[in-house]
Amino acid sequence: MFLEIDHSSGVPIYRQIIRQVRRHIVTGGLKPGDQLESVRELAARLNVNPMTISKAYSLLEGEGLVERRRGIGLFIADVHNGHVDEIKSRMFAETIDKAAVTAVQLGISERDALSLLREKYALYRSKSRRQK
């Protein structure tokens, strides 16, 4: 599971995790029944405190996106139906929208904007492949 933590953004780590896991579920990257990485494992991989992972998982459980099976671990719940593509598009459109507004307001050329996006895309694409 590809997760990118930004320690300097000020956004709490557990929130960053929740948002990204939610995305993976929406995307189908994580499918109903899939087991989540264990708290300890993920904590070690991301180099954050296990309690932080635990908090994120608990909140996802509260949302009903994740199910706890006692003694075994956490699994993606069966909530994955319909409208997924639409939701995906909307989620992505929001981020691009902000970027476009900012670019225009700051007078950044379309050429520069596109080339930066291309570069960043490649960066995270390769990171995500390495994490798989």
Place this chain on the structure above:
Amino acid sequence: MFLEIDHSSGVPIYRQIIRQVRRHIVTGGLKPGDQLESVRELAARLNVNPMTISKAYSLLEGEGLVERRRGIGLFIADVHNGHVDEIKSRMFAETIDKAAVTAVQLGISERDALSLLREKYALYRSKSRRQK
């Protein structure tokens, strides 16, 4: 100076102020030599504690965007063009960064991401021209 404080966003007030003043400076809404609203005045207008405003102003001073003239008030500093460009790049890079991570996590192709950005860019570009 137009400033909009969102008390419910969770983003610290002083950061909201910094971000908006910075944007006003970078986009030319505030020009070198312009005097900032006084701490007390702005505090009264936004209905927040003067120290909160003071904190925002001090940090802007630390960034070199704002200058104190003792006993008189605070003024927009004479920022080099290079510095402004650097700030712009940083501001824009942050938004593109988020978009790129989202795109990768949602499994959106680079091609689609770029074309959406192109489309949005054109949209806001033409909007901004009409407003001129």
Place this chain on the structure above:
Amino acid sequence: MFLEIDHSSGVPIYRQIIRQVRRHIVTGGLKPGDQLESVRELAARLNVNPMTISKAYSLLEGEGLVERRRGIGLFIADVHNGHVDEIKSRMFAETIDKAAVTAVQLGISERDALSLLREKYALYRSKSRRQK
């Protein structure tokens, strides 16, 4: 960490702290990765308000000399050698600047000024060697 606060000097406490921590970092007394005393601990020890310490620490963070690890504490950042050298130069330039102005105003010749500096330098150099 040795910190000496002079309440009667008129120099703001938070600036005294910043200057001394900065000096400890630059001279190697505090090394990258070292944890700073907690805000509350230092506040109690120096007998000042925690917010004053917090302000000093925040500004050091803004300078990039110190890093927050959320919920854990503050640590000396991994400062590049170049950055340290820059800070050193700035610190030293300030003292020489004052000396030069004084020399000119007192009508002391460049020759005498240089020879006094040479002499004082040798003095403290040998003192510092003896302490090693």
Place this chain on the structure above:
Amino acid sequence: MFLEIDHSSGVPIYRQIIRQVRRHIVTGGLKPGDQLESVRELAARLNVNPMTISKAYSLLEGEGLVERRRGIGLFIADVHNGHVDEIKSRMFAETIDKAAVTAVQLGISERDALSLLREKYALYRSKSRRQK
């Protein structure tokens, strides 16, 4: 009269003026009976508020270093006797002392220290000549 105001040092302007006028008196750059520049003139030249100059002059008068002659202006008082060279040396030695300690503590070479002093000396020497 050569005066160097540092707006960014945090030291109040009126104090900077007092200290430097005092130095000129000690040095003999200003002699008993010499008339001081008028408040307005000096204010215009240094580009500071006339009240700031006035405050500095009043405090110098309080020290007895300066005398007010009603309707005419301010003059250097007749306090200029003995020990002058000794005082000068001490004033200068203090600044060099600090510089030398800093240099040694920061590990700056004698060569670099001397060359910086040479450079700064030349800078203020030429400034002082222009102001005469």
Place this chain on the structure above:
DNA sequence: GTGGTCTAGACCACG
């Protein structure tokens, strides 16, 4: 009038 500093105390978020 301007901003700067410090305090005391409350509350929050994070780990």
Place this chain on the structure above:
DNA sequence: GTGGTCTAGACCACC
């Protein structure tokens, strides 16, 4: 436990 934020109020220095 950690730091961060905000408030209310006092006091200071400067112009």
